[in-house]
Structures are given as C-alpha cells and as structure tokens.
Amino acid sequence: MIARLDPHDHTTHANLRPGQAFLRIDHVDKAFTRGSTTSVVLKDVNLSIARGEYVSIIGHSGCGKSTLLNLIAGLTPVTSGAVLLEDKEVNAPGPERAVVFQNHSLLPWLTVYDNVRMGVDKVFGRLKSRNERHEWTLANLDLVQMGHAKDKRPAEISGGMKQRVGIARALAMEPKVLLLDEPFGALDALTRAHLQDEVMKIHAKLGNTVIMITHDVDEAVLLSDRIVMMTNGPAARIGEVLDVRLPRPRLRLECVKNAEYLRCREAVMRFLYERHSFVESAA
Amino acid sequence: MSAILLKPEAFQQASPTATAVPTPRAEIIALPPKRATESQLVKRLNSMFVTVVPPLVVLALMLLAWELACAGPKAALPAPSRIWAEAHDLVTQPFFVNGPQDIGLGWRVLTSLQRVAIGFGIAALVGVLLGAFVGQSVWAMRGLDPIFQVLRTVPPLAWLPLSLAAFRDSAPSAIFVIFITSVWPIIINTAVGIRNIPQDYRNVSAVLRLSHFEFFWRIMIPSAAPYIFTGLRIGIGLSWLAIVAAEMLTGGVGIGFFIWDAWNSSRLSDIVVALAYIGTVGFILDRLVAFVGELATRGTATA
Numbered sequence: 001m002i003a004r005l006d007p008h009d010h011t012t013h014a015n016l017r018p019g020q021a022f023l024r025i026d027h028v029d030k031a032f033t034r035g036s037t038t039s040v041v042l043k044d045v046n047l048s049i050a051r052g053e054y055v056s057i058i059g060h061s062g063c064g065k066s067t068l069l070n071l072i073a074g075l076t077p078v079t080s081g082a083v084l085l086e087d088k089e090v091n092a093p094g095p096e097r098a099v100v101f102q103n104h105s106l107l108p109w110l111t112v113y114d115n116v117r118m119g120v121d122k123v124f125g126r127l128k129s130r131n132e133r134h135e136w137t138l139a140n141l142d143l144v145q146m147g148h149a150k151d152k153r154p155a156e157i158s159g160g161m162k163q164r165v166g167i168a169r170a171l172a173m174e175p176k177v178l179l180l181d182e183p184f185g186a187l188d189a190l191t192r193a194h195l196q197d198e199v200m201k202i203h204a205k206l207g208n209t210v211i212m213i214t215h216d217v218d219e220a221v222l223l224s225d226r227i228v229m230m231t232n233g234p235a236a237r238i239g240e241v242l243d244v245r246l247p248r249p250r251l252r253l254e255c256v257k258n259a260e261y262l263r264c265r266e267a268v269m270r271f272l273y274e275r276h277s278f279v280e281s282a283a
Numbered sequence: 284m285s286a287i288l289l290k291p292e293a294f295q296q297a298s299p300t301a302t303a304v305p306t307p308r309a310e311i312i313a314l315p316p317k318r319a320t321e322s323q324l325v326k327r328l329n330s331m332f333v334t335v336v337p338p339l340v341v342l343a344l345m346l347l348a349w350e351l352a353c354a355g356p357k358a359a360l361p362a363p364s365r366i367w368a369e370a371h372d373l374v375t376q377p378f379f380v381n382g383p384q385d386i387g388l389g390w391r392v393l394t395s396l397q398r399v400a401i402g403f404g405i406a407a408l409v410g411v412l413l414g415a416f417v418g419q420s421v422w423a424m425r426g427l428d429p430i431f432q433v434l435r436t437v438p439p440l441a442w443l444p445l446s447l448a449a450f451r452d453s454a455p456s457a458i459f460v461i462f463i464t465s466v467w468p469i470i471i472n473t474a475v476g477i478r479n480i481p482q483d484y485r486n487v488s489a490v491l492r493l494s495h496f497e498f499f500w501r502i503m504i505p506s507a508a509p510y511i512f513t514g515l516r517i518g519i520g521l522s523w524l525a526i527v528a529a530e531m532l533t534g535g536v537g538i539g540f541f542i543w544d545a546w547n548s549s550r551l552s553d554i555v556v557a558l559a560y561i562g563t564v565g566f567i568l569d570r571l572v573a574f575v576g577e578l579a580t581r582g583t584a585t586a
C-alpha cells in the first residue's frame with residue numbers, strides 16, 4: 001500500500017512545486033511569548049519533503065530543531081505560515097505523524113507490549129479485529145527485535161531497547177510521516193550504530209517518510225537522502241540543504257571510504273563549524 | 284497492507300534464532316542446587332528478629348516504667364497490672380456478645396471500620412476527582428489550593444456541630460465528619476501528582492489523540508498514582524483519627540463511642556484497652572494502604 005518513490009531520483013524533490021510536495025513547511029515562523037518578552041525561535045522556514053524521503057535536520061543545540069519537529073507533529077502551533085501534509089494544514093497532533101521522542105517516553109506502568117498495543121488500539125480499534133491488533137503489535141515488536149521482551153516494563157530494559165520500543169510504537173501506527181527527535185542521542189556508540197542500521201533496514205522495507213533530528217554528522221550522512229542544516233538561533237532558519245547521493249543499501253564500513261560520503265560529511269562539518277559555529281548565547 | 288511486516292523470512296537475516304543451521308551452543312552445565320532454602324530461612328528469621336524484638340523490648344520497658352509510676356494506691360491512672368485485672372476479658376475475648384450493647388471490642392472495631400470505610404471511600408472518590416480537576420487547571424489551583432490548605436487544618440471535632448446542624452441526623456453527620464477530615468490530603472496530593480505529569484506523557488497522549496476520559500484513566504491516574512497513594516495513606520490515618528469524634532454523636536456500638544461511654548462511667552482500664560485496639564487497627568490500616576499502593580505503583584516510581 002505504501003508506494004515508495006525512488007529516493008535516488010533527486011528530481012522528485014529538487015524543485016518541487018507546491019502541489020507536489022508530500023509534506024510542506026511553508027514560511028513558518030515560531031515565537032514563544034512569556035509575559036511581555038517574545039523570543040523568535042524560527043524565522044521563515046521553508047521545506048518540501050517527498051513521500052518516502054529520509055530527511056535529517058542538523059544544527060547546534062538550542063537552535064530550534066525540536067521546536068520545528070513539534071510544529072510538524074502539531075504539538076505546538078505555528079506563529080505564522082503553515083505546515084501542510086498532503087495539502088492539508090496540520091493544526092493538531094495525530095497518529096499519522098508519529099513521534100519518537102528524545103527520551104523514549106514510554107509509559108512506565110505499561111509493559112513493552114502494552115505500550116505498543118495502546119497506540120495500535122487507538123489507531124486500528126475499528127479497522128482491525130482484536131486478534132489482528134494483537135498480531136500487529138507483535139509484528140512491530142519483532143520488527144525492532146523486541147518481541148522477546150514484550151512482557152517487561154520499561155524500567156527493566158536498557159536505553160537502546162527502550163528506544164526500539166519507542167520506534168515500534170510509532171511504526172505500529174502506520175504513520176504517514178515518522179518524526180524522530182534525536183532518537184539515538186542518549187545511547188552508546190555501539191548501540192547507536194546498531195540501531196541506525198536497523199532504522200535503515202526498516203526504512204528500506206517500509207518506505208516511510210522520515211524526518212530525523214540529529215546533531216551527529218555521520219548519522220545524518222549515513223541515513224539521509226537530504227540533510228537540512230539550520231543556522232544558530234535565535235530566529236534560526238534553514239541555512240543549506242544537502243543532497244546525499246549515496247546508493248542504498250548503505251553499508252557503514254563501505255560508506256566511510258566513499259568519496260560522496262566524505263564530500264557530504266565535509267560539507268556538513270564546514271557548515272556547522274566554519275560558517276555557523278556554536279556560540280553560547282547570553283540568554 | 285500489514286503483509287509487509289508479517290512476512291517471517293524478512294526477519295531471518297536479522298534475527299539469529301531464525302537461522303536454519305543450528306549454531307553450536309554453549310554447553311549447559313547444571314549448577315549445584317542452591318542451598319538457598321536453608322540459608323534464606325535463616326536470613327528471614329534473622330530479619331524478623333531484628334524488626335520484632337526491639338519494639339517488644341521497648342514496650343516491656345515502658346510497661347515496667349508505667350507500672351512503677353502508677354504503683355501507689357493514690358495514682359491517678361491505673362497501672363498495667365490493674366488494667367489487666369479489670370479488663371483482660373476485653374483483650375482475651377474480642378468477639379463476645381452478651382446483649383445488644385454489651386459486645387466484644389472486636390465487634391466494635393468492625394462497626395467503626397464500616398463507618399470509616401464509607402466516609403473514607405467517599406473521600407477517596409471525591410478527593411481524586413476533585414484533585415484531578417484542580418491539578419489540571421492553573422486557575423482552579425490558584426483559587427482553591429489556599430482554601431484547601433486552610434480547611435485541612437480544621438480538627439475533626441470542630442466539624443461536628445456544623446455537620447449535625449446540616450444533616451440533622453447523627454449517622455450521616457458521623458460519616459461526613461470522617462469524610463471532611465480525610466478528604467483534604469487526598470485532593471492536595473492528587474493535584475500535585477497531576478501537575479507533575481511529565482510533558483512527555485501529555486505529548487504521547489496528544490499524538491495518540493486520547494479522549495479526555497482515556498487520558499484521565501490511562502495517563503493521569505497511573506502517572507499520579509504514587510502521589511494519590513500518599514494522599515490516601517494520610518487520609519486513612521486521619522479518618523481513623525476522626526472516629527472517636529464521629530461516634531460521640533452516633534452512640535451505638537462503635538469503638539469511639541465505647542471510649543466516650545467508658546469515660547462517662549469512669550472505666551479507665553477499658554479506655555486504655557480500647558486505645559490499644561485503635562492504635563493497632565490504625566497501624567494495620569496504614570500498612571494496608573501502603574501495601575496496596577506499592578502493588579499498584581510498581582514500575583511507576585522507577586521510570
């Protein structure tokens with residue numbers, strides 16, 4: 001059912017006309033007002049994303065990446081402009097834009113299974129029978145290889161496992177867009193690499209549209225079709241967008257020697273550390 | 284559409300258990316059966332010894348001191364030996380029935396517990412619902428919290444006249460006194476628990492589009508459960524404290540009224556025994572709620 005566009009066909013998004021984009025962020029501003037002070041976090045952000053595309057957003061800490069993701073998720077309202085999914089304006093959160101949160105945010109009183117099942121019941125309550133929902137929950141846990149721990153509670157499993165369950169919970173809702181907020185940020189390097197491979201496999205298999213926030217250059221290059229680089233806040237905007245023309249499936253060890261990989265890596269590094277190096281704001 | 288995910292062969296390469304070729308397994312060596320049973324028993328006895336013996340020693344010393352202090356014939360209070368002589372039947376036979384008003388203290392405690400169960404049950408229900416409301420709304424919190432903080436300090440006895448005037452009947456007044464004494468800590472703790480629900484859980488429920496009812500039942504209550512049970516634990520203690528005040532006006536056969544009655548006929552020994560009953564039951568109630576709370580919030584505390 002998920003029609004996957006060829007991610008290597010870069011004409012699909014090179015110059016997307018408005019009507020063609022799957023997800024469109026259109027002249028979005030975001031300001032937070034607290035009392036009499038207003039701080040502009042995002043200014044005039046424009047981005048079009050094609051169906052099936054894997055887009056990373058990279059930028060220094062505090063520039064507004066999570067804010068941007070929350071806007072797409074509908075968890076925070078835009079100040080001006082609009083987020084459009086399939087030409088419909090996003091103005092509330094919903095399961096078609098599932099989020100994997102920075103700190104897993106599994107519900108600690110539910111088992112691994114019940115955490116995933118809760119979303120499945122909510123989304124497919126009317127569409128699938130009880131048994132189908134059970135099978136679907138298990139299938140998604142197996143997809144992230146967490147079937148063996150289905151009866152454990154979040155407190156009983158490792159950080160990497162929690163993040164897997166978070167991904168399973170999001171995938172099980174069959175979202176149109178999967179939003180990942182620094183999904184591997186809190187993990188050790190080995191677990192992180194392992195989960196990155198896993199996510200690549202899942203993306204290859206299901207062809208979902210993914211937007212992932214990261215501050216890890218290698219992660220961005222390895223996983224993405226495009227890398228969106230954000231300038232420093234306040235009033236951050238999109239500084240540059242980089243196409244990653246690496247063939248898939250991508251193998252970690254082969255990529256690191258690949259000329260295109262190195263080119264992309266350097267481009268992102270230059271952007272982050274030369275032109276928009278991190279300055280600790282006084283605020 | 285689910286077929287994409289359900290194809291089992293898709294997982295084979297990734298999951299080692301699915302490979303057809305049996306991999307050489309590590310040899311399983313049977314460990315010698317643990318000597319756990321024996322040493323664990325010793326350990327448990329030991330820990331019981333450590334928790335039970337010190338309070339018994341202290342109790343014995345206190346009784347001794349009391350005995351010595353009240354030994355003289357002019358002592359205002361009865362010494363333990365005299366209490367035992369006068370009222371040991373109350374201890375040894377908690378469940379005798381000699382007539383409608385002359386029954387064992389065990390029966391009296393049960394009667395009082397029934398009263399407390401009703402008052403506290405209503406307090407728990409109202410307290411959690413009202414607390415959830417107060418915790419959800421910033422303005423309700425601002426408006427109501429100071430008032431609750433003042434009302435919660437009013438002692439049970441002070442509610443009595445108002446309660447009687449309002450209900451014009453002793454039975455509901457007694458239950459109201461128990462209710463009004465124990466409801467405040469439940470409201471306040473629930474509200475704090477609701478306020479402390481992590482934004483993450485709210486985001487999760489927003490993405491899932493949970494209804495208000497589902498949010499209340501599946502997120503708010505479990506997330507605030509540790510706080511709620513703290514409130515319930517304080518509440519059950521207070522409602523048991525209110526029983527004497529409440530039963531002063533209902534009369535009948537409760538343990539609270541028994542004390543009032545014993546005082547009016549100067550049976551001091553009976554009062555002391557009744558106090559021991561009340562203290563023991565209060566202790567058990569407290570532990571009971573704590574135990575239920577521990578069961579119910581397993582996992583929640585260690586997020």
Ligand SMILES: Nc1ncnc2c1ncn2[C@@H]1O[C@H](COP(=O)(O)OP(=O)(O)O)[C@@H](O)[C@H]1O
Pocket residue numbers: 032033041059060061062063064065066067068233
């Ligand atoms: N709810 C909020 N109210 C006020 N300011 C906020 C809020 N959320 C985020 N901000 C501010 O927006 C800026 C960007 O935050 P965030 O999007 O979390 O950054 P990032 O995810 O890139 O590290 C920060 O300066 C932060 O203080």
Ligand SMILES: [Mg+2]
Pocket residue numbers: 065066067102182
């Ligand atoms: Mg962030």
